[in-house]
Every structure is written in C-alpha cells, then in structure tokens.
Amino acid sequence: xxxxxxxxxxxxxxxxxxxxxxxxxxxxxxxxxxxxxxxxxxxxxxxxxxxxxxxxxxxxxxxxxxxxxxxxxxxxxxxxxxxxxxxxxxxxxxxxxxxxxxxxxxxxxxxxxxxxxxxxxxxxxxxxxxxxxxxxxxxxxxxxxxxxxxxxxxxxxxxxxxxxxxxxxxxxxxxxxxxxxxxxxxxxxxxxxxxxxxxxxxxxxxxxxxxxxxxxxxxxxxxxxxxxxxxxxxxxxxxxxxxxxxxxxxxxxxxxxxxxxxxxxxxxxxxxxxxxxxxxxxxxxxxxxxxxxxxxxxxxxxxxxxxxxxxxxxxxxxxxxxxxxxxxxxxxxxxxxxxxxxxxxxxxxxxxxxxxxxxxxxxxxxxxxxxxxxxxxxxxxxxxxxxxxxxxxxxxxxxxxxxxxxxxxxxxxxxxxxxxxxxxxxxxxxxxxxxxxxxxxxxxxxxxxxxxxx
Numbered sequence: 001x002x003x004x005x006x007x008x009x010x011x012x013x014x015x016x017x018x019x020x021x022x023x024x025x026x027x028x029x030x031x032x033x034x035x036x037x038x039x040x041x042x043x044x045x046x047x048x049x050x051x052x053x054x055x056x057x058x059x060x061x062x063x064x065x066x067x068x069x070x071x072x073x074x075x076x077x078x079x080x081x082x083x084x085x086x087x088x089x090x091x092x093x094x095x096x097x098x099x100x101x102x103x104x105x106x107x108x109x110x111x112x113x114x115x116x117x118x119x120x121x122x123x124x125x126x127x128x129x130x131x132x133x134x135x136x137x138x139x140x141x142x143x144x145x146x147x148x149x150x151x152x153x154x155x156x157x158x159x160x161x162x163x164x165x166x167x168x169x170x171x172x173x174x175x176x177x178x179x180x181x182x183x184x185x186x187x188x189x190x191x192x193x194x195x196x197x198x199x200x201x202x203x204x205x206x207x208x209x210x211x212x213x214x215x216x217x218x219x220x221x222x223x224x225x226x227x228x229x230x231x232x233x234x235x236x237x238x239x240x241x242x243x244x245x246x247x248x249x250x251x252x253x254x255x256x257x258x259x260x261x262x263x264x265x266x267x268x269x270x271x272x273x274x275x276x277x278x279x280x281x282x283x284x285x286x287x288x289x290x291x292x293x294x295x296x297x298x299x300x301x302x303x304x305x306x307x308x309x310x311x312x313x314x315x316x317x318x319x320x321x322x323x324x325x326x327x328x329x330x331x332x333x334x335x336x337x338x339x340x341x342x343x344x345x346x347x348x349x350x351x352x353x354x355x356x357x358x359x360x361x362x363x364x365x366x367x368x369x370x371x372x373x374x375x376x377x378x379x380x381x382x383x384x385x386x387x388x389x390x391x392x393x394x395x396x397x398x399x400x401x402x403x404x405x406x407x408x409x410x411x412x413x414x415x416x417x418x419x420x421x422x423x424x425x426x427x428x429x430x431x432x433x434x435x436x437x438x439x440x441x442x443x444x445x446x447x448x449x450x451x452x453x454x
Contacts, residue, residue: 094347096293097177097273101129101167102157105242106234107191108183109278111383113285115402116301117157118409120294122401122440123447125422128413129156129170135410140166145417158410162244164271177291178271182239182333183278185326186319192235193218212318225327228257232328240328243268261328265335274343275336282363283344286355290347296355300363302370302384302402370399381408397439404436412436 102117104110121128127147131137137160147153153170162180171178193199193215202214209217222231232241232249245264252260268275274291276284285299314322323330344352370392376385383405392399401409416422423441445451 094290097175097291099152099154099171099176100157100292101171101176101178102155103162103180103242104157104159105181105183105239106159107188107195108181108239109281110181111406112301112304113181113276114157114406115404115409116285116299117155118406118413119398119401119443120298121155121413122416122443124154125416125444126154127151127417128158129153130158130410130413130417132414132418133411135159135406140170144170145414148417148420148422159242161242161247162271163247164244177288178273179276179288179291180243180272181276181278181284182329182336185239185329185333186314186322187279188239188329189235189322189326190314192238196234198235211312212315215314215318215322219321219325222325225257225325230257230327231325236325237328240264240332243332245328257327261331264328265332268332269335269339275339277337277340280340282356282359283352284340286352286359287343287347296359296362299359300366302367302399304384366396366399370396370402379403381405397442400439401436401443408436412440416440 100117102113104114120126128145129137129140130145131139131143132145135158137156137158140160140163156167156171167178198218199211199214202217203209206214206217222236223229225231230237232238232245234241237245248264248267249260252263255263274287276288278284285301288294289296289299370389371384372387372389375387377387379385382403384403388400388403392403422444423437
C-alpha cells in the first residue's frame with residue numbers, strides 16, 4: 001500500500017526531486033567539460049595543458065584551466081609514451097603525438113639530433129622509415145625497410161626531400177608530429193660552402209684569398225635572383241630544396257618568385273607542427289620533448305668536436321649579398337623564427353627557460369663523464385674523436401653509441417629492425433654492428449630496468 005502524502009510533504013518531495021535533477025545535470029556537464037579538456041582522442045594521441053596560444057591561426061577554442069591545474073591522459077597504446085610524463089602547470093592543451101616525421105635539412109646541426117633519435121629508437125625498439133643500410137631516403141615509395149610484423153613506423157629522420165603526399169600515407173599526421181629544423185641563412189651558407197667543397201674549389205681557382213673574396217667569386221658564378229627566379233641547390237637555398245621547393249616551384253611556374261615563396265611558406269606552415277631553430281637548439285629540444293611526451297633524458301646529446309681552425313669573420317657586405325642569394329631560405333627562417341616565439345608562449349616561457357637551465361647542466365655533466373677531452377683517438381667509425389671514458393665504455397654505453405657516425409648507426413638500426421625481436425646481429429661475424437651487440441643490449445636492458453644512468 002502506497003502511503004499518502006499531505007500537502008506539506010508533497011511540496012517537500014517536489015523540491016527534493018528538483019534538487020536531485022539539478023545535481024545530476026550539473027555532474028553530467030562537469031564530466032562532459034572534463035572530457036573535452038583532457039581531449040581523449042581516437043587517434044591514440046593525448047593532450048596535456050599549456051598556456052593559451054593558438055599557433056595554427058584557426059578559430060578552435062581551447063578550454064582554460066586554473067594556473068595550478070594539470071591535466072594529462074596516458075594512452076596504453078602510445079608507442080612514444082615517456083615513462084615520466086612531462087609536467088605542466090599551464091592551461092592550454094598540447095596534443096601529444098605518438099610518432100615523429102622529421103625532415104633532416106643540410107648543415108643545420110641535424111646529425112647530432114638524429115643520433116639522439118636513434119638512441120631513443122634503440123631504447124624503445126621503434127621502427128624507422130629508411131632504406132636498408134643507407135642514411136639517404138631517395139624514395140618513399142620503394143625499397144623501404146618494412147616495420148616489424150604487427151607494428152607501424154614510429155620515426156623518420158634521414159636525409160630526404162619532403163614529399164607530403166607520400167609522407168601522409170607512411171606517417172599519418174593524426175599520430176605523427178611533423179617537424180624539421182632551420183638555421184640562420186648566413187651561418188648555414190657558410191657551413192655548406194665549406195662542407196661541400198666550394199671553398200676549396202674557389203681556393204684552387206683563385207688562390208688563398210679572404211673568405212669575403214672566395215664567397216664573392218662563388219656567388220659571381222650564379223645569376224642574381226630576379227623577380228621570377230632564384231638559384232636553389234646543394235648550397236644556395238638548400239633548406240628550401242630539402243623541404244620540397246623544387247617540386248613546388250615546378251607546379252607554380254606562372255607566379256612571381258615572391259608569390260611562390262609566400263605560398264611555399266604557407267604550405268609548410270600547414271604541414272609542419274613544429275619547426276626547430278638550430279641557433280636555439282636547447283630551447284628547440286625542450287619544446288620537441290613537450291610535443292612528443294618525452295622526458296629530459298630522451299634528448300641528451302654529445303657535442304661534435306669544434307674545429308681547430310680559427311674562426312673567420314665575414315664583412316657585413318658579404319653577409320648582405322649572401323642573404324640576397326639565399327632569398328628563399330632567409331624568408332623561411334624569418335617566418336619560423338617568429339612562430340618559434342608562439343611555441344614558447346604556448347608551452348610557457350618560464351617553464352621552458354627553467355627546463356633549459358636544468359637540461360644544460362644535465363647535458364654538460366653527461367658529456368664530461370662520457371668524454372676525455374684531453375685525448376683524441378683514431379676511430380674511422382667515430383664522429384667524435386675524443387676518447388670515451390671508462391664510464392662511457394662500461395657504465396653508460398649510450399656514450400659509446402652516440403660517438404659513432406650516422407652511417408654505422410644506420411647499419412645497426414637496419415639490422416635491429418630486420419630482426420623479429422629487435423636484436424643484432426642477423427648477419428656477419430666481424431662487422432661493426434656485430435661488435436655493437438653488447439652495447440645495444442645494455443642500452444635496452446638499462447632502459448627496461450629503469451636503470452638508465454643518463
């Protein structure tokens with residue numbers, strides 16, 4: 001039998017029902033808002049908080065949280081997930097991507113960075129987009145080393161021209177951070193001018209003149225940029241070439257040079273999630289770490305040996321002439337140097353500055369423990385000629401790994417990826433990769449046991 005309610009009880013019961021309904025509705029809205037803030041993604045990426053800044057220029061609204069609030073979501077399927085999630089005390093969301101598509105530009109300090117990527121790959125047993133036993137990606141449509149069965153590509157970081165259509169198939173943008181690096185066009189030109197033999201060629205032709213005179217003679221051999229054309233090759237505007245300028249240029253023949261440059265930069269802006277700056281390497285690595293969800297030990301590197309040759313200063317007139325010829329690269333650099341500031345705002349300038357200080361101290365300590373800079377050794381496979389210390393040989397063999405030339409590391413990565421369980425060797429008896437078996441095994445064992453001493 002249902003009890004009868006008097007008028008007072010009925011009013012109280014109605015008020016109670018209204019209050020419960022409002023409470024349920026409020027809880028639903030809060031849960032829904034939290035889901036939006038955390039940003040659960042079907043792509044396997046995840047979001048963390050950061051200060052409010054819309055880098056893409058789109059009209060998407062990003063939820064805002066209090067200054068002390070941190071929101072992170074770990075995805076068990078994430079292949080680039082750090083064991084220690086990056087902390088954040090900021091409010092705009094950052095999309096953490098699983099994988100990395102990195103275009104290696106010439107003479108922009110990329111060899112040092114790629115060594116770091118290779119070390120990360122060995123630790124995490126990742127799949128690289130590469131042609132077996134070569135560090136040049138001549139093609140993205142044939143001869144590629146396949147990922148291990150049941151897995152996908154995690155990283156691309158070798159020299160190769162940016163080919164967006166092919167990249168989108170191999171490294172989907174939904175789960176891959178698209179990145180590259182650019183450098184001040186004057187210093188990049190100077191490095192390429194020396195490295196690719198143009199300086200020596202000019203000396204043979206004209207004698208041992210000043211650097212200004214040698215560069216002047218070199219530039220005299222090329223036509224000055226016009227309204228419709230600028231030279232682009234291995235030395236002049238080579239960053240643009242690496243990023244796909246030649247193909248883009250052929251598809252837009254009816255436009256002026258400036259119109260093509262503007263369109264090309266807009267195209268790169270749409271394709272690249274983050275562009276690093278060689279001249280701001282440590283800040284760049286900290287930002288990259290944040291966008292990939294890595295920790296500090298994932299980006300530690302060894303400095304290449306500094307040339308013993310005395311530094312040569314160019315005149316302001318020579319620098320101005322270089323910029324005139326480097327018109328495409330110069331505008332690309334200027335644009336992404338500006339967007340770099342937006343990335344700093346997005347992640348948080350104070351946070352980045354603090355982490356840079358911590359990273360510099362960590363990296364220098366690591367390098368000093370790895371290398372004996374009072375002694376050099378002769379090793380044809382080493383890109384760093386300083387002697388490896390006992391610490392680097394026996395305790396932290398990442399030192400020995402990072403000392404090697406990219407060509408050897410490419411061979412090591414090839415054999416690792418060809419094996420079913422990511423171990424080496426799979427061929428040969430006395431090859432360098434065979435001799436590196438113990439090094440690779442210890443790197444992986446230390447990482448798996450959370451004993452990585454970096």
